[in-house]
Amino acid sequence: MKKIILVLLSTVLMLSTVVGCKQANSIATIAPGATTSVYVDVSLQKVLDSKKFILGLDDSFPPLGFRNDKNEVVGFDIDLAKEVCKRLGVELVIQSIDWAAKDLELKSGKIDCIWNGMTITDERKEAMNLTKAYMNNRQVLIVRKGDPITKKEDLAGKKIALQTESSAEDALTAAVDFKASLKEVVTFENNANALLDLEAKNVEAVLLDETVARYYIETNKKDFVVLDESLASEEYGIGFRKDDKLLADKVWKTLEEMAADGKVSTISTTWFGKDITTIK
Amino acid sequence: MNINDVIKLLLESSVSTVQLFILTLIFAVPLGFLVAKGRMSKYKIVSVPVDIYMLIMRGTPLMLQLLVVFYLPSIGFGMKGFDRIPAAVVAFSINYAAYFGEIFRGGIESIPVGQYEAGKVLGFSKTQTFFKLIFPQVIKRVIPASANETITLVKDTALAYVIAVPELFSQAKKLNSTHSSLTPLLIAGIFYFIMNWVVAKAFSVTEKKLSYYR
Numbered sequence: 104m105k106k107i108i109l110v111l112l113s114t115v116l117m118l119s120t121v122v123g124c125k126q127a128n129s130i131a132t133i134a135p136g137a138t139t140s141v142y143v144d145v146s147l148q149k150v151l152d153s154k155k156f157i158l159g160l161d162d163s164f165p166p167l168g169f170r171n172d173k174n175e176v177v178g179f180d181i182d183l184a185k186e187v188c189k190r191l192g193v194e195l196v197i198q199s200i201d202w203a204a205k206d207l208e209l210k211s212g213k214i215d216c217i218w219n220g221m222t223i224t225d226e227r228k229e230a231m232n233l234t235k236a237y238m239n240n241r242q243v244l245i246v247r248k249g250d251p252i253t254k255k256e257d258l259a260g261k262k263i264a265l266q267t268e269s270s271a272e273d274a275l276t277a278a279v280d281f282k283a284s285l286k287e288v289v290t291f292e293n294n295a296n297a298l299l300d301l302e303a304k305n306v307e308a309v310l311l312d313e314t315v316a317r318y319y320i321e322t323n324k325k326d327f328v329v330l331d332e333s334l335a336s337e338e339y340g341i342g343f344r345k346d347d348k349l350l351a352d353k354v355w356k357t358l359e360e361m362a363a364d365g366k367v368s369t370i371s372t373t374w375f376g377k378d379i380t381t382i383k
Numbered sequence: 384m385n386i387n388d389v390i391k392l393l394l395e396s397s398v399s400t401v402q403l404f405i406l407t408l409i410f411a412v413p414l415g416f417l418v419a420k421g422r423m424s425k426y427k428i429v430s431v432p433v434d435i436y437m438l439i440m441r442g443t444p445l446m447l448q449l450l451v452v453f454y455l456p457s458i459g460f461g462m463k464g465f466d467r468i469p470a471a472v473v474a475f476s477i478n479y480a481a482y483f484g485e486i487f488r489g490g491i492e493s494i495p496v497g498q499y500e501a502g503k504v505l506g507f508s509k510t511q512t513f514f515k516l517i518f519p520q521v522i523k524r525v526i527p528a529s530a531n532e533t534i535t536l537v538k539d540t541a542l543a544y545v546i547a548v549p550e551l552f553s554q555a556k557k558l559n560s561t562h563s564s565l566t567p568l569l570i571a572g573i574f575y576f577i578m579n580w581v582v583a584k585a586f587s588v589t590e591k592k593l594s595y596y597r
Contacts (some may be wrong), residue, residue: 106420107429113417163557170557174392200547207450208547211457211464 146347154193159214161202166318167220179374187357217342236338242274244308245316248326259284261307264297271310274335317375396554403540410476415483440481449474453546471543490525530586
């Protein structure tokens with residue numbers, strides 16, 4: 104008998120630690136006695152009251168969100184978010200997450216947004232509240248300054264490099280004629296090595312994300328040039344919970360204000376050498 | 384980042400791993416003991432739910448249990464739920480309690496009836512019989528299997544990366560991709576080896592101390 108009580112007691116104790124305070128994000132009843140609940144969007148108010156805006160990211164995605172030598176999380180998206188939070192009067196909380204679990208993290212309220220160079224796709228538009236595109240990312244060709252190459256036709260019969268299993272490789276596979284015109288495509292494990300090969304004059308161009316290309320030129324001060332035309336393009340957006348319309352709208356409006364007064368341009372130039380955002 | 388910074392970062396994550404490991408053991412071992420008792424209970428109302436609990440815990444992936452413990456309270460029930468490290472400790476504890484439960488049950492049931500009869504003869508109460516006669520013998524029997532489980536636990540802490548709990552293996556992986564080098568992973572491997580060596584040694588010392596009849 105005593106043992107049963109012991110087992111039951113410990114089970115109850117364990118279960119009671121699971122019950123936390125109810126998180127009423129968006130549901131409120133109109134008045135006592137009313138039989139229906141009205142949907143009230145308290146997403147923005149919650150962030151303003153708690154003075155915390157939690158940004159979820161995969162912290163190994165330079166230049167948008169990554170760790171520097173001091174192991175701090177930095178990046179273009181981080182700088183944008185810091186400025187937005189400053190204008191809203193809240194603290195930016197940076198939460199590194201497992202990218203594969205990002206939907207769970209967002210839905211469960213552990214993070215308030217996903218802001219990490221996330222490509223806008225139809226599936227993601229269904230699953231979450233995506234803002235408009237704040238940046239276009241294109242697969243571009245980067246060449247040495249001074250070389251007589253200005254368009255992709257100039258690369259016929261030449262060698263280019265790219266990162267293996269990247270969206271650059273996908274884009275090249277789709278560009279059948281262009282790929283057929285090349286002498287050789289050299290693949291590397293990461294973009295850094297591909298760019299080293301360009302510097303060593305082993306290849307004439309590297310195909311990679313425009314964001315990474317411009318960041319590389321800007322931080323390493325290399326004499327490289329990004330060609331104007333691109334092979335594929337995608338747009339980056341910020342992901343919020345489907346119900347958090349007020350919060351998403353407020354963040355986007357703040358970004359628009361930052362674009363209007365030039366702050367976005369300043370941040371973009373620091374990371375990429377010029378303003379490549381699409382916030383209007 | 385030079386090798387010293389890498390080692391420093393990995394050492395810091397090892398501390399998180401050790402914390403996870405110790406907290407889990409503190410909860411899982413007593414709970415495992417309760418589970419064993421529940422499983423052996425002659426009241427079906429106790430033994431059947433415990434049996435189902437053990438089936439679920441041992442039959443589903445630990446990573447899945449981590450995700451459920453961390454996300455389900457918020458997504459499914461609108462509750463605040465646990466923070467990351469408490470969620471990991473809870474998930475690991477209830478999972479390992481199932482395994483420890485079976486180990487302890489095997490140990491307890493292997494004690495011959497004669498020991499219980501001896502207790503009766505000596506006038507011990509049920510509790511006294513258990514703690515003075517049965518329990519010391521059970522400990523000796525469960526040490527090898529428990530050592531196995533504990534060593535597995537040290538390595539299983541790496542699964543906590545899926546709910547973004549800072550720990551050694553995910554930190555090593557991140558350093559590996561940032562620096563295109565295998566060195567952080569090798570260093571992490573050495574740290575795990577050292578931790579498990581300590582665990583194995585602790586168990587074997589305990590076993591020696593308890594073999595007072597040989």
